[in-house]
Amino acid sequence: MTDLAGAGPRPHRVDGKPDAKDGNKPAEFVPGQPDMWAFVLFEALVFTSYFVVYMIFRTRSPELYLQSQAHLSLRIGVFETLVLLVSSWSMARCVQAARQGAYRSALTNALLTMFLGVVFLVAKVFEWTRLIRMGFGFSSNEFFSHYFFLTGIHFLHLLIGFVAVGVIVYQLRSPARRSQELVETGATYWHTVDFLWIVIFALLYVVR
């Protein structure tokens, strides 16, 4: 396999670094491919529509939602959120390290991100099995349909996120590649998975 597009023709951006200029106002730049930002914003809008549908249906039968919601474990949700936040943090460190040329450290951080992603997946699967053991499945009731749908589609985005981090790792491993743009593009995707989860967590576990 060749490296992903964009790596070859476009030179590494050196001048775009924040604080690169000696002045106190850093140069403006778009992190990663602008195309990925188009995806992030579009996907964010699609999720907004899912969230609005959920909120509207929630207010139509609040008792059912509240009773079902009581079976979720807030602690597991908080744990998962923290795990994803740590993964985002290490992803941000990976980008900074790669920008400064510290590729070894960047690679470590990328692998750490991946590991935390796996931890999240395991926690999620544990949570699902727990609920299914308790007798709540995808079609049990409206709340659980939304719950399994939103967590499921988020789970899928996270799985795609492994491809994104995989591309980052692939880029960082060989001096012949190391496209800073692709590293930032993958990072943008990963953070998207994180911030979508933060909203999903608030809506499913906490909102009353």
Add this chain to the structure above:
Amino acid sequence: MKRTDGELILFWTLPAVAIIWIAAFFLFPGFVHPMSPSMSAEQVAAFYRDPHNLSRIRYSMILFNWFCVGLIPILTLIVMQIRRMAHRTPIFSYCMLGIMAAGPTLFLVANLFWLLAAFRPERNPNLTQMFNDLAWVSFGSGVPFLIAQSVILALAIYLDRQSRPVFRPWVAHFNLVVAAALAPAAFTGLALGGPMAWDGALPFWVRNVAIALWIVVMGIVLGQAIYRQRAEDRQRVGDRVPA
């Protein structure tokens, strides 16, 4: 020069497939006097329960199941000829490649419903009738890909502008006429009797005759094109050797 080894073998499978198709067509008792859509559920069930009919339905449809895709190699040879045409893009050969598998698949769907109806003829007559309807509608209105095939072939021929085109322009005209003859069959669902019903003149006789004619005519011009191509290739090789 394109590699053409084996194309003649593929081409000469055409008569064999044609004979099998004709045999299967006449073996199926529902084709020769095409079953009328106005038959009641009991009549349809009785048709399938008649032991004389039943074995003929099964064997003819098994035969079709084997060989209804038999024309695909011939259609692929047409694609090979389209690729020799003076086009700037491979669009037309891609179109043909995409279409040619879908037509036989649609016939395969009809074939499955016929065999399904014949598998347990003692079933509730309403069910037998429904399978029969599904089979006839898939068969009758299964023309979209045949129409597209003819139209695309015609367009490809019209745009093949060279001193010695692969197919003559009349082949394109002929294909358009065939496409027009197939068109009424798309609307078989509209009438249960008369010339537009699935056993009527337009969707059944005109359509099937058009398909048969298309196979014969295209078989002949395709054969001519292939033989001509081979003759030219041989001559070119012969010219090159002394040089």
Add this chain to the structure above:
Amino acid sequence: MSAPATEAVSPLEAPSGSPLHRIAWHWRHNPKRELWLAWWTIVAFYQLFFLVFFVLTRTQPPPSPGWDVARVVQWFHHHHYGLLIGFGIMFLITGMTAPSNALIAYSMRRMSVSPAFAYSYLVLYSLSAIPGMLLMCIALTVGAMRPDRDPELISWLYDFAFLSFVGTMGVFLIGSLVWMLAILLDRNRVLPKWFGYLNLCNALTEIVVSPAWIFKTGVFAWNGLIAWWIDMVVFGLYTGVFIFLLRRMIQREGFGTGPLPDLAPTKETDPSALAETAQ
């Protein structure tokens, strides 16, 4: 159809005059005529698709999967002619999807990726027409044909039709992913990267629609807010965008008007020409 307005990029000057006159000119002289033909077929197909599914047959937005048998029979009764005529039109024109798939496959051939991508897409989308659309047309035609059929069977045909239409997912899912990967790997910049990512959005809608196999009511049913409406908006945007981008791709193509490179050597070695030079 009025092709001309879009083809100003052609190196030859298109004449002014009646639309018919200009179409005839393009048919004769425009070196990109094959591409434009395919592109206009896509435009025409989606217009007819909209007309048949949204206006004539009223199968989009879909009726409810939660109806009882009597209501379903009533629905067939109410849309009898719309269904039969509408799907008759579909049977007539479904073949128009072929130039669409061919043009998209061609876009991948212009990219710096293996031809495997173009061929995979071509096969996947050619395959999709039958389970994704024609089975529905057949089942609903059969259902509408005999209003006096056993209502239970009519109801089965109704489920069969809509589930095959909505629930055929894999071919579109994998097809979109193939296109996405080709665009992201491409170095010739045939199509923009953001459209590659939009393919992923479209592929995800094929996942989101899958609960339609499980639910008879609610937002995840085959006519639900999430499984149908949101997905349809994404699909509509995606389709509009790729039609626009394919148009731009054709406009940017730098075809000359000279002899075809493939044919040029053939002409030199053409037997008659050789015979002439020999004399």
Add this chain to the structure above:
Amino acid sequence: MNALIKKRLLVVWLVLASITLVYLWVGSVDPASAVRPSAVVTSSAIVMALIKVRIIFREFMETRHAPVLLRRLTDGWVVLMAVCLLGSYFFGMAIR
């Protein structure tokens, strides 16, 4: 410089984590009494989530240094979410 960025990221993460831990308190339910809809809990949960989202946009995803268009678009989405989520909640509760 390197240390400065690292420190900043660490602080950002600590802020995000602390807001997350606040959820344990906001979302806690008294097991003795029945759970009731609560506008206060709902609004604070949504607002806290959106604050976190904006911090992630600004710091982790670096829109802080991005061109004004991208900053506006991301902030615009946060505002849109606030309007849509709170709007659908309060509107839904009002017409119930």
